[in-house]
Amino acid sequence: MSSRALPRVLLAALVLVLVITAAVVALRSDTPTSRDAGVSGPSTTGAPPLTATASQNAVPPAASQAARKKAVQQLLDQWAVAVRSNDSALLATLFDTGADVGFPAAEARRAANLAQVPLADWGYDITEEAVPTVDPAVTARLGADEVWSPPVVLRYAIAGADAASTTRPVGVVLARRGQVWRLVSDTAADRYGRSTWRGLWDFGPVIARVVPQGVVLGHPSRAADLDLLAKELGPAVAAVTDFWGPGWQQRAAVFLPDHQDELRALVGPDFAEGEIAAVSIADNIDRSAGTVRGQRVVFNPATLSRLTPLSRRVVLRHELTHVAARAATSAQAPVWLAEGFADYVGYRASGVSLSDGAPAVAAVVRSAGPPDSLPVDTQFATTTSGAKVELAYQLSWSFAVFLAATRGEDALRGVYLAVAALPAPSTAEIDAAVQPVLGVSLGALLVEWGRWLQQALD
Known part of the structure; x- marks a missing residue:
């Protein structure tokens, strides 16, 4: 114009x-x-057919599902604390050995970029949405005991502006080795319609x-x-x-x-x-x-x-x-x-x-x-x-x-x-x-x- x-x-x-x-x-x-x-919303249009993998697609018993969800939520809580407080030492312990190249460094930058933002809330929550499927190539590459991509949202609020927290999607992939869950990627779920929202602090x-x-x-x-x-x-x-x-x-x-x-x-x-x-x-x-x-x-x-x-x-x-x-x-x-x-x-x-x-x-x-x-x-x-x-x-x-x-x-x-x-x-x-x-x-x-x-x- x-x-x-x-x-x-x-x-x-x-x-x-x-x-x-x-x-x-x-x-x-x-x-x-x-x-x-x-x-x-989430879509699998254009995604290649997925082959069954025991670690990802076999549904655990109810008790195991509850235990898995609890353990993963604890990881997400630690992730939120590390990012919000810009705790680089804690953040470094949360990534899997097979984490995407650049993912740990990107999270460290995000934590530093957020340091001057007045936050009233910052957390990651598992929701009740349908569980997206991890790319079989990712699962095979990791060789972990279990790989999971739970439906997760970022919950955050700007102090002085937001009366209540809002939520934005996070497409996260996690891996378990033994009893310990760690972060693998926040981009691997993109191709299946679960992309991670990016805020000012990601830039x-x-x-x-x-x-x-x-x-x-x-x-x-x-x-x-x-x-x-x-x-x-x-x-x-x-x-x-x-x-x-x-x-x-x-x-x-x-x-x-x-x-x-x-x-x-x-x-x-x-x-x-x-x-x-x-x-x-x-x-x-x-x-x-x-x-x-x-x-x-x-x-x-x-x-x-x-x-x-x-x-x-x-x-x-x-x-x-x-x-x-x-x-x-x-x-x-x-x-x-x-x-x-x-x-x-x-x-x-x-x-x-x-x-x-x-x-x-x-x-x-x-x-x-x-x-x-x-x-x-x-x-x-x-x-x-x-x-x-x-x-x-x-x-x-x-x-x-x-x-x-x-x-x-x-x-x-x-x-x-x-x-x-x-x-x-x-x-x-x-x-x-x-x-x-x-x-x-x-x-x-x-x-x-x-x-x-x-x-x-x-």
Whole structure:
């Protein structure tokens, strides 16, 4: 997308795939467009057929399974302690003699890289998921008494940002010699769909900027940028709370990776695009309980330098609006609603006029008359031309501005809560949700919006 003077933060449809969703921001103007991210679950597609090996595939009796699980959990607990405390001596004792080349050194680097991260929790847990099968070649090479790849997750929390711990997958392979279990690999299970999640600390030393409203994490080379984001975080949290209300944790974790490979590891390959400004991601969303774990705002290092102070402010407030509203938002909420709503909060009290913030809408109104419908989700796709995507986001923002200007901000929030809770609603369902809030049909409201745009952009 071409560079512009004013930003437009873009959010794609919130798509929940397994445990992670991402509301992705893209800037008009001096930055980019984007969508939502997800990760696929375990798959054996394309994996070669496995031959039976007594050590891996023979299921032990229940008592032996329990004993194995207990012994392995003890190893995982030691691993967690060694990494979190940067105890290189303890860490060195936990690897099998046949461990992957480079695995012990990578874990030592991770432990050192984590030293300045304010952690409230760090652990590894065995889950109840189906047990992935170890590559027979690995089993044969090790020649151990037993080889196992239990379903494991990293459990962690950032102190000052996370109200509860979140979890991320770990594809670990372990070997037993005699009675002792040790670590072999955290990459050998990749080919079977159980890849180890990589965080900032897997790419280099991490430093933190801690403020009362959260934590900003990144690498020493980005220290000046981290300072700017940390300075903006407090006012951004206050601005979102002023609009949304106090019903969210009012703290956030902001990540700033150093390069695109790192961004891709954090947010997924579909969203580490050059024109993305920032991405908000979340793990473990329970909308019935109103809880969300692992929310992160991740900035794109490739576009950060193009953000003006206004752009940076808008992006962060936009993303934090998604953080605040996540538990109340269906994974299939209309993109025009989610995007326009977050843009409204991002631009609120910024002094940006409708004509300056929505020049494409102004051009359409002048040349073809006012719009008579809201953008459909496909108009926000990254495969759509840049001009059409730009127009879709501007229309969404202008509709939110219209609702707030003519009905008040309480009505705008009311419409959001009524419609955002609906999964992929039809026009009739949106109409049924809007009428009790505004006392007018969606069709009449759209006509009024068009007339209002003509007057406001005249």
